[in-house]
Every structure is written in C-alpha cells, then in structure tokens.
Amino acid sequence: MNLSEQLSQSIQEAFAKVGIAGEPIILKASSNPNFGDYQINGVMGAAKRLEKNPRELAQEVVDALQATCVASAEVAGPGFINLRLSNEFLSEYIEKALSDKRLSISLPESAETVVIDYSSPNLAKEMHVGHLRSTIIGDSLHRVWKFLGAKVIAQNHVGDWGTQFGMLVAYLVEQQSNGKAEYELADLECFYRNAKKRFDEDEAFADLSRQYVVKLQSGDKEVLALWQHFVTVSLQHAQEIYTRLNTLLAPDDVMGESMYNDALQPCVDELLQMGIARDDNGTKLIDLPNMPEKDGKTPVFIIQKQDGGFLYATTDLACLRHAVNQLQGTRLLYVVDARQSLHFNALFDVCRRTNWLPENVVAEHIPFGTMMGEDGKPFKTRAGDTVKLLDLLDEAEQRARDLVKSKNPDLSDGEIQHIARVVGIGAVKYADLSKNRLSDYIFSWDNMLSFEGNTAPYLQYAYTRVASLLRRSSSVAINTKCTISDDIEHQLAIALIQFEDVLKTVANSSNPHYLANYLYQIATLFSRFYENCPILQADEVVKNSRLQLSDLTGRTLKQGLELLGIEVLETM
Numbered sequence: 001m002n003l004s005e006q007l008s009q010s011i012q013e014a015f016a017k018v019g020i021a022g023e024p025i026i027l028k029a030s031s032n033p034n035f036g037d038y039q040i041n042g043v044m045g046a047a048k049r050l051e052k053n054p055r056e057l058a059q060e061v062v063d064a065l066q067a068t069c070v071a072s073a074e075v076a077g078p079g080f081i082n083l084r085l086s087n088e089f090l091s092e093y094i095e096k097a098l099s100d101k102r103l104s105i106s107l108p109e110s111a112e113t114v115v116i117d118y119s120s121p122n123l124a125k126e127m128h129v130g131h132l133r134s135t136i137i138g139d140s141l142h143r144v145w146k147f148l149g150a151k152v153i154a155q156n157h158v159g160d161w162g163t164q165f166g167m168l169v170a171y172l173v174e175q176q177s178n179g180k181a182e183y184e185l186a187d188l189e190c191f192y193r194n195a196k197k198r199f200d201e202d203e204a205f206a207d208l209s210r211q212y213v214v215k216l217q218s219g220d221k222e223v224l225a226l227w228q229h230f231v232t233v234s235l236q237h238a239q240e241i242y243t244r245l246n247t248l249l250a251p252d253d254v255m256g257e258s259m260y261n262d263a264l265q266p267c268v269d270e271l272l273q274m275g276i277a278r279d280d281n282g283t284k285l286i287d288l289p290n291m292p293e294k295d296g297k298t299p300v301f302i303i304q305k306q307d308g309g310f311l312y313a314t315t316d317l318a319c320l321r322h323a324v325n326q327l328q329g330t331r332l333l334y335v336v337d338a339r340q341s342l343h344f345n346a347l348f349d350v351c352r353r354t355n356w357l358p359e360n361v362v363a364e365h366i367p368f369g370t371m372m373g374e375d376g377k378p379f380k381t382r383a384g385d386t387v388k389l390l391d392l393l394d395e396a397e398q399r400a401r402d403l404v405k406s407k408n409p410d411l412s413d414g415e416i417q418h419i420a421r422v423v424g425i426g427a428v429k430y431a432d433l434s435k436n437r438l439s440d441y442i443f444s445w446d447n448m449l450s451f452e453g454n455t456a457p458y459l460q461y462a463y464t465r466v467a468s469l470l471r472r473s474s475s476v477a478i479n480t481k482c483t484i485s486d487d488i489e490h491q492l493a494i495a496l497i498q499f500e501d502v503l504k505t506v507a508n509s510s511n512p513h514y515l516a517n518y519l520y521q522i523a524t525l526f527s528r529f530y531e532n533c534p535i536l537q538a539d540e541v542v543k544n545s546r547l548q549l550s551d552l553t554g555r556t557l558k559q560g561l562e563l564l565g566i567e568v569l570e571t572m
C-alpha cells in the first residue's frame with residue numbers, strides 16, 4: 001500500500017468512529033511544511049451537512065485517529081487537520097526502500113493490459129519535430145505503466161497505406177531504372193518532394209501513380225514488393241530515431257495501417273447490418289448524435305467513400321477492435337496530437353454504441369499541444385521548412401558537446417561524446433516532458449540546456465552529486481539504522497516516500513510532467529539538505545543516516561529519470 005492509501009484508510013476509520021463514515025476525507029500534501037506534511041480538508045464539509053461545529057468535529061477526528069505513521073495531528077483554521085508524519089516511520093521507510101531494487105514500490109494484484117498507440121508517423125516522409133511529442137510522451141507512459149506492473153503493448157500505428165504510396169512506388173520504379181533508387185531513398189524527404197514534383201508536373205506520371213494505387217490495393221505482388229521496399233527503408237529510418245531517442249519502441253511494435261486492410265470491408269458491413277452506419281448515395285457513414293453539432297448539423301463519421309475507398313476512420317475502427325479482441329487491452333491510450341480530438345471522440349462514441357468497446361475497457365485520447373519556436377509560431381527552420389527530427393537531435397548533441405567542452409576541457413573525446421549524448425538528448429526530452437502536455441510550449445535551446453532551473457542537466461547534475469558523495473564515503477552502511485531527525489531531512493524523506501503516489505498519478509492521468517516536477521522537487525530538496533546538513537563530517541550515526549537519505553535520493557532520481565526515458569551519468 002502506498003503512503004496516501006495507508007493514510008486515507010486510517011482517516012476513513014477515524015471518520016467512521018466519529019459517525020461520519022463515507023464522507024470524503026480530502027487528503028492533500030501540505031503546501032507549507034511549517035503546517036505539517038499532509039492536510040485533511042474533509043471535516044468542514046461533513047460538519048456543514050451534519051450541522052455540527054467543524055472545529056469540534058475535527059478535534060473528535062484527531063482524537064479517534066490511529067495511524068502509526070502519524071506523529072501529530074492538529075486542528076487548524078476553520079476545521080482543517082494538519083498531520084505530521086513520524087520520523088521513525090520515515091526512517092523505516094528509507095531502510096526498507098534501500099533494500100529493494102523497486103524502491104519499495106508495490107505491484108498490483110491483477111495487472112492491466114495497457115495498449116499504447118504512440119509515435120505513429122506517416123512513412124511517406126521522414127520523421128520531423130511534429131513526431132517528437134507523441135514518441136516521447138507515449139514512451140514515458142509505456143515505462144511508467146510497465147514499472148507499475150502492467151502488461152504494456154506498444155502499437156506504432158504508422159501511416160503506410162493510401163494514395164501517396166502509389167506516387168512513391170511510381171517514383172521508385174523510375175529511379176530504379178536510372179540506377180539512382182538507393183541514392184534517392186537515402187533522403188526520404190527529398191524523395192517525397194521529387195515524387196510529388198513529378199506527380200504535379202507530369203500527367204503520365206500521375207496516371208501511372210494512380211494505376212499503382214489500384215494495383216497495390218488489389219494485392220499485385222510486384223507492386224507490393226516495391227511498396228514493401230520503400231516502407232522498410234522508411235521504418236529503418238524511424239528505428240534509427242527511436243534508438244537515438246532512447247525509446248522502448250522496437251520493430252515488433254509496428255502495426256501500420258496496412259495491417260488492417262482485410263478487416264475494413266467486414267467492419268463497414270457489420271456496421272451497416274447493425275443499422276449503425278447508413279448508405280448515403282454510396283457513401284457509408286455513421287451519424288453522431290452524441291457529438292456537438294457542426295454548422296447546425298449532426299456530425300458524421302465517414303467510413304467508406306463512394307468509390308469504395310476506406311478512410312483513416314475505418315482503419316481506426318478495425319484497429320480498436322484488434323486492441324480489444326486480439327490484444328485483450330483493458331486500457332487503450334492513443335497519444336496523438338490534440339487536433340485529432342474530434343476523430344477520437346467519434347471513434348470511441350461509435351465503438352461504445354456497437355459494444356466493440358466494452359464498458360470495462362478504458363479508451364482515452366491523450367492529446368498534446370504544439371512545439372513552438374521562440375517566435376511563438378510552430379517550430380520551423382529559418383527558411384520556414386519543417387525540422388527533421390534527425391537534424392534536431394544532431395543539433396542537441398552538438399550544443400551539449402560545446403557546453404561540456406567549455407565546462408570540462410580536460411575530458412577525452414570519447415567521454416565528451418558520451419556526456420553530450422546523454423545531456424543533449426535528455427535536455428530535449430525533458431524540456432517536453434516537464435511541460436503540461438496540453439499546452440503548446442516554446443522550444444528554447446538555452447533554457448533546456450541550462451544547469452539551473454527545471455531542466456535535464458540540472459537533474460542529471462544533482463544525480464552526479466549524489467554519486468560522487470557516495471563514492472567519497474567509500475560505502476554506505478545499508479544495514480545500519482536510519483534516523484531522521486532534522487527538519488530538512490524530514491522534508492526530503494517525505495518527498496521520497498511519495499514516489500509511488502506520484503507514479504500512480506502519472507499513470508492514471510497520463511501526465512509525465514507530474515513526475516518531472518516531482519524529480520525537480522527532490523533535486524531541490526536534496527540540494528538544500530546537502531548545503532545545510534554536514535554528511536561526511538558528521539558523527540557515525542548521523543553520517544550513516546544522511547548517506548542513506550542521499551542514496552535513496554540518487555536512486556529515486558535515477559529511476560524517475562529512467563521512467564522519463566532519460567539517462568544519468570556517474571560523472572559529468
């Protein structure tokens with residue numbers, strides 16, 4: 001049981017004893033440590049409903065409260081209760097967490113199966129900055145759920161199908177006859193641009209492209225092989241980015257649009273049979289009366305065009321059924337740009353109505369805002385083009401290398417390279433993950449690479465500080481008793497014990513920034529502790545306790561950053 005569950009249970013028992021069983025307890029971590037560690041705010045509402053004096057009722061709760069972790073409880077203000085946790089309890093927690101690789105974080109009795117659809121670029125083009133957020137937010141949720149014991153299935157719903165691929169195949173054939181195919185494929189962005197140019201300028205080429213689309217859709221072996229070649233090259237490129245970004249995504253997680261091909265027509269037919277979809281002059285569509293009207297009309301979900309072609313929506317219907325039936329997902333998360341909100345609302349609405357999405361399965365769109373340049377407009381190159389993700393990562397490492405070199409010119413090239421990678425990539429990821437995903441954010445190299453403030457370098461530096469302290473102390477006596485006594489120690493310990501609560505909040509809200517902010521809080525508290533509490537010079541008992549507190553701080557930072565997909569360094 002994590003701390004807040006443990007506390008809540010004791011408080012509920014106390015509420016029951018004083019006759020207010022079932023009233024919401026409203027437990028919060030205190031914002032001001034002078035008042036205590038936690039605050040119970042629920043007594044006032046209960047008192048109002050029962051027409052009792054709130055302070056008196058609060059005092060009754062205090063008298064009835066029996067929780068081994070609580071050292072003192074006090075009524076304050078109009079009827080709050082301030083709780084202070086006991087130092088013995090905190091000390092014991094630290095000893096226990098240190099003796100456990102999982103830092104005492106519990107595993108659930110029955111595990112969820114979480115299907116996370118993330119990254120999902122369109123393969124026609126090279127990955128660009130627009131793919132960054134889905135990739136790293138999704139990856140962090142993947143890591144957190146997995147750590148909390150869920151079975152996680154990543155699904156990379158890449159766009160590998162549709163009319164564009166006819167054009168790309170036609171261009172590929174042309175380049176093969178020139179002997180320039182491999183050369184052209186080395187830069188997918190260029191490849192796409194050139195193909196598009198041919199398509200727009202040459203009617204014969206455009207015709208050929210359209211013929212290839214038809215052949216592709218009817219399963220022509222030769223055309224499929226060409227298409228497959230293009231897709232393979234594009235996926236290799238994506239995988240290169242995933243590796244550079246240190247994400248968990250693997251080739252096996254790719255479940256592209258093309259994989260649902262055979263399921264599309266049956267899907268449409270079933271929907272028609274159920275009377276959920278209707279035929280409107282050849283177009284098959286579903287009315288969405290549960291969704292807000294658009295221009296005074298009920299919106300619709302189009303699932304098949306007049307010419308028989310399927311749409312993004314159709315594929316997602318088949319994809320969702322696959323996640324429920326084949327993957328047995330109990331929670332489906334779609335980490336996709338906020339601009340697709342209507343699409344997902346419609347998708348979930350339809351699937352609830354058909355019961356393809358049973359009540360006990362959670363389905364959520366996890367939207368996110370746009371990455372902006374310092375001019376406040378969507379992030380672009382100076383020339384106004386989209387920024388390739390690969391170029392962005394190169395620049396991150398380059399900037400980090402310059403920074404490391406200037407701070408530490410004596411390091412070997414190999415060391416500089418390693419540190420630059422960890423810091424540069426970490427900085428880009430952290431700058432994103434530490435922001436509320438719903439808002440747009442401004443991408444600023446200077447801010448993200450700063451060693452001050454809520455940044456990856458600051459946290460990574462805090463970790464190396466702990467690592468260096470532990471090295472200097474030769475060995476932390478883990479089995480000795482930990483004794484928390486000082487106020488600063490108490491606050492750091494309180495923060496450390498909240499790790500599990502924070503991870504659960506991250507998982508349930510799909511908000512990695514709660515974890516980032518938590519780690520920043522830990523690093524800040526540690527820094528205060530480090531500057532105010534002598535460690536290596538202290539007497540043996542105090543020294544050991546403080547080393548244990550430091551050790552757990554370091555491990556929490558390392559584990560927490562790992563759950564954001566960010567590495568740490570032992571020295572930097």
Ligand code: ARG
Nearest residue numbers: 117120121122157158159336
């Ligand atoms: N490929 C799509 C795009 O780039 C994102 C796919 C998201 N996943 C999904 N199941 N629709 O917009």
